[in-house]
Amino acid sequence: MELNGDLDQLDTIMQETVGESADFSVRRFRIFGHYSAVIYCFSHMVQQTMLNEEIMKPLMNVPSHLNPELLVREELAEFLVNETLYHCGVETEKMMDRLLSAVLAGDTVIAIEGVKAALLISTRGIEKRGIEQPATEQVIRGPREGFIETLGTNLGLIRYRLQSTQLRVESMEIGRRTKSKVALCYLRDITDPNLLKELKRRLSNIDIDGILDSGYLEQFIEDNKWSPFPQVQYTERPDKIVANLLEGRVAILVDGSPLALVVPTIFAQFYQTVEDYTERFLLMSAIRLARLVALIFSLVFPALYVAVISFNPELIPTEFAVAVAGGRAGVPFPAVVEVLIMEVSMEVLREATIRLPQQVGGALSIVGVLVIGQAAVAAGFASPITVVIIALTTIGSFATPAYNAALALRLLRFPLIFMAGTFGLYGVMIGLILIANHMLSLKSFGVPYLSPIVPGNFQGMKDVLIRSPLSWMNRRPSFLAPQDDVKLRPPQKHQDGEQPDGDQSS
Incomplete structure (x- = not known):
């Protein structure tokens, strides 16, 4: 009208x-x-x-x-x-x-x-909180800025760090009632046009009455909705968004949400942190390997314990087996039931500490770990070795930087424990094979989830298990199909007698 x-x-x-x-x-x-x-x-x-x-x-x-x-x-x-x-x-x-x-x-x-x-x-003037350090992504060495709920401010933070004429921001509205503004950020001369076209197609197919957070969009655009593994990465760090844009990915921001989405996503991104690239490569490679060990601990440690105790105790050294048997002498449950009770208790305690006020949550976590754990051992509900195993597993899950990836590994522990209690080490191997097959079948906007390991790419492997020197990582990931794959250009050679600018003797 x-x-x-x-x-x-x-x-x-x-x-x-x-x-x-x-x-x-x-x-x-x-x-x-x-x-x-x-x-x-x-x-x-x-x-x-x-x-x-x-x-x-x-x-x-x-x-x-x-x-x-x-x-x-x-x-x-x-x-x-x-x-x-x-x-x-x-x-x-x-x-x-x-x-x-x-x-x-x-x-x-x-x-x-x-x-x-x-x-x-245009007179919009919504009250907003100040720019603060991200609460969900702590950093030791790196920028201290985090996104807030206002879309315009978040786009300004990205522009501040990426002052390029090739940076493009496309806007659309999603939600019949909320009319939520969604912004797509990408570099025109790097990002694959097919990726951008597919993302727009998936977003345009969303017909819902309201989008209250970027998490709504994540559930609509991911490839496999039944997988426990996240196929879209989220972050509240502008520098992390800029780093992904420079590799050829697309960032999705929603007005009212401090968390931006990044697509496509591979599994390797979930155990990488900002410090991996701001610190020296040798030290951060060692820390990344430790992070991977913690990740494996959080997934298979309880299942291995159940399988060895229940089916293959001969694999334990004799002195250690005697100590374990002495600790479990008064426990009336089999190992699988004991581990499940402790795991469920730890998950309940973890959820309680998250939901409680900050002043009370820290005290409850200390009471829960020390008092309840000691009381469970004294009452005969659990053996000391089981408490140690569950504690190491919990610490390992905390070492995973991405919360959604750590949550997936926490959930997969339970079917592995059931398989270990039923079939022993064979059950653990079967469970790991099924998990590996599932991860091999996953894709994020056409990109294999385990890239660059499968399919193999030598250039990409320089930043998977270890973090190679920045001078070695001179090309962008090939699985993103960037239009410009050169990230780092070699220094230009000068003829004899010539010196580069700024290095001329007076």
């Missing part, structure tokens, strides 16, 4: 649509004291100072060089935009649905009697 210049009709439509809300503001006034006009906005979503000083004040004061009676009404809207308002975010709009959407988003609409186009002014 288009505007016809009748303020009474427009006012009726506005009142019927959103006028019953207590925070909906309607202000009638006269432009230059001559033309009847009305302002529509939600008072708690606009910047009142901007509205008063940059919009109302110039509209109600007649410029000294202007005679209002000589203005042609049909040209009034263009005159106000170009010569009157002290605001750069002003445009004219004729469609009623666009005006309603703008008001609901926090903008201001000014309609003038007899003018078939209203002024659409």
Whole structure:
């Protein structure tokens, strides 16, 4: 429906649509004291100072060089935009649905009697928290900035770190009721166009009433919805987003969410951290290997313990076997039941410490680990060796940087424990083979989940188990099919007698 210049009709439509809300503001006034006009906005979503000083004040004061009676009404809207308002975010709009959407988003609409186009002014001023250090991704050496809930601020943080003319930001709205703004960020000369086309196709197929967080989009665009392994990476670090954009990936940001999504994703990304690239390669390679050992511990350690104790105790050294048997002498449960009880108790305790207030959660975790663990051993519910095994497993799961990947490994522990309690070491191997086969079958936007190991790529393997020197990683990952695969160019050779700029002797 288009505007016809009748303020009474427009006012009726506005009142019927959103006028019953207590925070909906309607202000009638006269432009230059001559033309009847009305302002529509939600008072708690606009910047009142901007509205008063940059919009109302110039509209109600007649410029000294202007005679209002000589203005042609049909040209009034263009005159106000170009010569009157002290605001750069002003445009004219004729469609009623666009005006309603703008008001609901926090903008201001000014309609003038007899003018078939209203002024659409960007005055959104939502209160937001300051830029702080990310709470979910702690860093020792690296930037301390994290995304917040406002989309414009998050895009500014990305632009600040990636000041390239090739950086493109495409916007779309998803959600029939929330009209959530979604931004796609990519580098035009690097990102594979097919990847971008496929991502847009999946996002355009989403038909839901509301998108409240980027996690909603993650569940709609992932390849395999039944897999425990995450196929989309999320982060609240702008520097991490920029690093992925430089490799050829696409970032997805949602207005109202501090977590940005990155696609496509491979499994190797979930145990890599920012410090891996800001510190020297030799030290970080050793720490990454330790992180991988912790990752394996968190998955198979309880199952191996159950299999060896229940089926193959001969694999344990004699002195150690005597100590284990002495510790389990008073435990009435088989090893598999004992481990399951301790694992379930640890998961409940972990969930409780997360949900409790911060001041209480730390105290509860200490009480739970020390007091309850010691009481379980004293009461005969668990042996000391089992408590040690569960403690090492829990610590190993905490060493995994990505929470969603650590959660997948925590859940997969339970079927492995059942398999170990039923078939012993054969059950553990069968379970690991099934997990490996599942990971081999996974893809993220056409990229194999275990790349660059399977399919093998020597260039990509330089940043999987260890972190090679930055000078060795001179090309972008080939599995992303980047348009420009050269990341690091070798230094130019100079002829004899010539010196590079800045190194000339005085």
